[in-house]
Amino acid sequence: MTEVGVIGGGIAGLTAAIALVKQGYDVTLIHAGIKNTNSYLAQAGIALPILEGDSPNAHVLDTIRAGRYLNDEETVWNVISKSSEAYTFLTSLGLKFEENEVEGGHSFPRVFTIKNETGKPMTKILYVRAKELGVNFVQGIAEALAVRDKKAYGIFLDGELMKFDGTILASGGYTALFKYTAGSELNLGTLIGDAIMKGAPARDLEFVQFHPTGFAGKNGVKLVSEAVRGAGAKLVTEDGERFVNELEPRDVVARAIYRQLQSGKRVFLDATGIDDFKGRFPQIYAFLKKEGINPERDLIPVFPIAHYSIGGVSVDLWYRTPIRNLYAIGEAASNGFHGANRLASNSLLECVISGLEVVRTICRDRPRIRETPELRYSDNELGDIESLRELLWGYAGIVRDGASLEEGLRKLDGIEVDERLKILAMGVLKNALIRKESRGAHFRRDYPYMRKEFERPLFWTGF
């Protein structure tokens, strides 16, 4: 029987695992804890243009407008036109959506949500069904991809080779490479760096989406969903002044907050005017209460945080990497779906569709490992990750410029950290330096406009 290894227990990995066992594959899923995924944390929901009055065409246009015309149109159509398949897949597993909401950039209330904590029930149900169907779950961290001469043979776990005919990278993005993120701290992108070093280039690494309304308290960094602003919450400075239209795209709002913070002012979200905050946003209410903030009465201090990595391992329309038998899906992958900026709630859609689509690809490709060559494994120390996180936050953050990106690259040299993370961080800085324009999530104060000559993706091979 063909054996497939899936790395990562988020929505992308779980979807692929379920679809694979249904096709008769022997599936092993290596995960670092289902609750340690960004999927589990997803709040608002999944964008599906399937209600009466909506259309894939409208959703495609919204996606490309948000992506500032850098999207790969074929990919956008490929993903969005399969939305009804995503809906059927999820509901046939027993998932029940509650409402449809509109989020920034969407021209229709097409975001399917469950109590504004959509990721939690979605991840749980996928996990339970995958177990029932016989997916073999192995808890642990895959240390490295087993690759030789651009052919994948599986992964290394605890220093031992786990051999797979096909290997699917579903290990999430690299937002934890930035100092502040509400996502899982495990999402460093180590295996993205590993893939780059072993012959699979990355794409669009400079595009990191910053969410405007992060919150940092004694229990860590959390996210106050855009839906709270959608429900009428206002952004104010410590002087009570409003300074931005709260419903502008995320990058615009994030930069407006950043400017206030740079000028020395604190910024707050005023949600006191929202009726029944507790009932509408139970998860957000609960974590704020634990921090001593009652959002129905108090102002919420906020600041922008790293939220979503648009870049990832470059894959084709069918989620193949240039390494034979290695595939990548979800936030770990990049094929131009999001362009320069992700439209809200489009990533869960991408996770489900890429998870379903990659299985069709594997059914066609029929990956097979007959003989295993000698494969080398070297134990990598994580190293000084905190300095790396500080560096990217400071030099490749919300507002960038050529001089500071160059300085960031110089300083990167002196940081002692896993070389795969260094290669990945270098790709973020170098791509940001090459992209002498501002587009979507990438803002350069020395080139504050979009420039036609940069209407193309940038790839990073590690050199």
Ligand SMILES: Cc1cc2nc3c(=O)[nH]c(=O)nc-3n(C[C@H](O)[C@H](O)[C@H](O)COP(=O)(O)OP(=O)(O)OC[C@H]3O[C@@H](n4cnc5c(N)ncnc54)[C@H](O)[C@@H]3O)c2cc1C
């Ligand atoms: C707070 C928050 C709210 C969000 N809300 C929404 C939303 O409402 N709608 C939306 O569309 N998107 C949302 N997003 C984005 C979305 O949740 C993610 O893009 C998506 O869930 C990514 O899924 P994934 O399966 O690709 O990766 P993940 O869910 O991140 O799962 C990958 C897993 O693999 C693990 N892993 C990494 N390396 C290894 C390794 N070497 N070995 C084993 N495991 C490994 C990671 O730790 C992680 O647990 C949100 C993100 C955050 C952080």
